[in-house]
Amino acid sequence: MAKIGVEAGLTDVQQALQEMGHEVVQLHQESDAQGCDCCVITGQDQNVMGIANTVTQGSVIQASGLTANEICEQVGSRVQG
Structure with a gap:
C-alpha cells in the first residue's frame, strides 16, 4: 500500500488509513513528508509566512x-493511479 503522511491531531484519520493497510507516518516537520505518496494536513498553519x-x-x-x-476516499483515489 501507499505511504501516507498525516499531520498531528488527525488521529482518527491516521487510524482509518492504517486499517486500510497504508503505511502512516506523522508529519512533525516538512522533511517528514519526503517519500510520501500522499499527505493529509489540517490546514491550520498552511503557508502562514507566504512561502511555499x-x-x-x-x-x-x-x-x-x-x-x-x-x-480516506480521497487518499484511495489519489494513490491508485
Whole structure:
C-alpha cells in the first residue's frame, strides 16, 4: 500500500488509513513528508509566512471540513493511479 503522511491531531484519520493497510507516518516537520505518496494536513498553519516549498511529489489533502471517511476516499483515489 501507499505511504501516507498525516499531520498531528488527525488521529482518527491516521487510524482509518492504517486499517486500510497504508503505511502512516506523522508529519512533525516538512522533511517528514519526503517519500510520501500522499499527505493529509489540517490546514491550520498552511503557508502562514507566504512561502511555499515543495517537499513531496505526492498529493496533499486538506482535512478541514472533511470526515475521516471522506479523507480516506480521497487518499484511495489519489494513490491508485
